[in-house]
Amino acid sequence: GGIITQTPKFLIGQEGQKLTLKCQQNFNHDTMYWYRQDSGKGLRLIYYSITENDLQKGDLSEGYDASREKKSSFSLTVTSAQKNEMAVFLCASSTGGDSGNTLYFGEGSRLIVV
Amino acid sequence: GQGVEQPDNLMSVEGTFARVNCTYSTSGFNGLSWYQQREGHAPVFLSYVVLDGLKDSGHFSTFLSRSNGYSYLLLTELQIKDSASYLCAVRDSNYQLIWGSGTKLIIKP
Numbered sequence: 001g002g003i004i005t006q007t008p009k010f011l012i013g014q015e016g017q018k019l020t021l022k023c024q025q026n027f028n029h030d031t032m033y034w035y036r037q038d039s040g041k042g043l044r045l046i047y048y049s050i051t052e053n054d055l056q057k058g059d060l061s062e063g064y065d066a067s068r069e070k071k072s073s074f075s076l077t078v079t080s081a082q083k084n085e086m087a088v089f090l091c092a093s094s095t096g097g098d099s100g101n102t103l104y105f106g107e108g109s110r111l112i113v114v
Numbered sequence: 115g116q117g118v119e120q121p122d123n124l125m126s127v128e129g130t131f132a133r134v135n136c137t138y139s140t141s142g143f144n145g146l147s148w149y150q151q152r153e154g155h156a157p158v159f160l161s162y163v164v165l166d167g168l169k170d171s172g173h174f175s176t177f178l179s180r181s182n183g184y185s186y187l188l189l190t191e192l193q194i195k196d197s198a199s200y201l202c203a204v205r206d207s208n209y210q211l212i213w214g215s216g217t218k219l220i221i222k223p
Binding site: 041042 | 118122147149154155156157158159162201203210211212213214215216
């Protein structure tokens with residue numbers, strides 16, 4: 001079995017600050033995702049990547065940057081943290097392709113903006 | 115626009131059953147998945163359906179009706195540890211996942 005590790009579990013920053021979340025997977029999956037989870041709303045896709053150095057924007061990409069430095073890692077940067085961005089950020093990976101592929105999620109990183 | 119709808123909350127009793135509903139309206143359909151998410155933890159895959167009918171996986175069963183844009187997740191012989199949120203996600207014609215907001219299932223002794 002594999003695992004997805006997100007760091008940090010809690011990220012505290014000031015309004016306007018640039019903040020970075022990291023994600024590592026050892027499934028050897030091609031595709032990785034960053035989702036935002038807000039209370040009472042469905043998961044919203046921020047960025048995804050189908051291979052190393054690839055980046056695809058999701059519906060919520062504005063205000064975020066991402067980087068797929070290598071196959072096993074995918075980082076997300078909040079370019080200027082806002083108080084209305086306090087949410088849980090979930091990283092996931094999958095084998096990709098057009099099948100009903102299963103997503104494997106990390107435990108989440110909670111962003112707190114003070 | 116596209117949407118996946120789920121009730122916010124559902125309550126049931128230990129030892130009985132619970133049916134978590136999901137309705138969707140999407141541009142095309144390429145399958146529907148269910149995930150379980152315990153408080154403060156990662157969503158975990160439970161089931162995937164693409165054909166109409168009931169798929170029995172023991173403790174969890176999944177029903178799909180594509181013509182009605184409707185699915186449900188049925189949990190039988192409920193245990194307290196089944197208390198969690200259950201997320202429904204539909205893959206549209208572009209193979210993009212559209213997520214519901216999840217149903218929080220509370221199980222009373």
